[in-house]
Amino acid sequence: MKNIYLGVEKSIKDLQNIFKNADDRDEKLKRFNQEALKGFQQLEFKSLKELKSLKNNNE
Numbered sequence: 001m002k003n004i005y006l007g008v009e010k011s012i013k014d015l016q017n018i019f020k021n022a023d024d025r026d027e028k029l030k031r032f033n034q035e036a037l038k039g040f041q042q043l044e045f046k047s048l049k050e051l052k053s054l055k056n057n058n059e
Contacts, residue, residue, distance in 0.1 A: 005051045012044040 019037040022029065
């Protein structure tokens, strides 16, 4: 379970980095990336909280 938790955490961080490092010259793209990043951060918080709860229940 710990490996799943760590894998999901890394995947979410990798996706966030894609949006953080995207080309910011296009304002529309920049706004989209900021909104997507916000969504991923909310998803990360919820997902990792649930995974941590599952991990703690299994240990």
